[in-house]
Amino acid sequence: MVFVLVCRPLQFNNVGDLQTEARRETIILECLLGGKYCSNGFKIQQYIVPASLASGLYAWYPLDGNTSDLSGNANHGYFPGGSWPATLGPSYTFSRSNLPNGTASFNGTDQLFSSDFAPVCNEDFSIALWIFPNNATNNQILGFQQGNGSNPGVMLALNGTGHFEFSSYFSYWNNQNLTHGASSTVLSANVWTHITYVHSGATQQGTIWVNGVNVGATADTVNVSNVTGCITGSLPFQWWTGTPLNIGYGYSNPRFFSGKMDDIWFFKGRQLNANDISTLMDLP
Incomplete structure (x- = not known):
């Protein structure tokens, strides 16, 4: 522990x-x-x-008044600067259990923070967090881009029909190659919901979880011949990847997340299972 x-x-x-x-x-x-x-x-x-979550843990952001990483790895959140929108980060409000300054609130306009977590398509990784979206459609959660307005790499979002989705473009010149999947369930606005994406490096695909239930999987959308999956480190068929990974900001308009987030967990080299996700959901 x-x-x-x-x-x-x-x-x-x-x-x-x-x-x-x-x-x-x-x-x-x-x-x-x-x-x-x-x-x-x-x-x-x-x-x-918890001891069961220590293996592979990259960062844990409780978001209790700051963006500090309390995993013990010191991968603290920060404000990216450069081409990214100027921000003072999220504000803080009552948590799911009504604790003051216990969760981060994003205004949907100019609030975000960043992490150096960089998921790779042929490696295991997992992302888990609680969200309380002010609107359940077209609401960006987090994502990587090479620059402000550039094509997206890894991205979590609520799509135009209210489904939680994962997507990532391959770095191919016409951007027609996409790993994508969406939940079969529709999320609601103004309700705390736990979401998880679990990625397999072996299959280069992942599963989508809502409130501890596996409700979707990704697949490659390929419109260019002879392109399947990804070859990390060998252009042009890898995911766009790198840092900063922006939390509260994504690719398509509206770019900023509107709502609250709590307890963001990043794992590298590990696929969370149903018991792991249940453990995360049971934490205060």
Whole structure:
């Protein structure tokens, strides 16, 4: 089990023994030993990576007031700059369990942050997160592009009919080669939904999960002869890939995500299974 210690000074009011030094020391010690975040004398969030999820974990963004990675790998989120829209990142609001500053809120206009997670088509990887979309159609979640307005690589989005979809273009000159799949279920606006994409490097395809249920798979859409799958490292048939991977921003208009996100998990070299996804969904 991996413990990440993130404790900050407690604040005390005029309520009982929260004012006493003994009580203060007891709570701080409990915080340190338990790997917990403590505030105002109460445990409000646990930053503990379950042992079953430690393997292959690249980054975990709880989005509790910041874009820090609490996997222990220090792959913190950042603002990309350069050709990307200027941003101060998301704002923060009450979480799924009603904790203050417990989830990130994106305004659909100019809020995003980035990660150096770079999924590759012939390697196993997984992406899992909670979303609360303000609108359930044409809402971009995350994606990679070589530049602002360039063709997309990996992209997660809610499409025009409200289905959660994964897509990635191959780096072929006419952009007609696409790995794509969508959920059979339609997502709803203003509802917390857990989404997961699990990719197999062996098959170069993936599965799509909504609320812990496998509801779709990807396939190659090929309009150029002799092009199937991907050959990483050998142009011109690999996915567009690289960093930054922008969270809250995607390829097609409207480009920005509108809604809330929580607990983003990135795994490299690992395919999550149903039990893993269930574990993620059960975390506070």
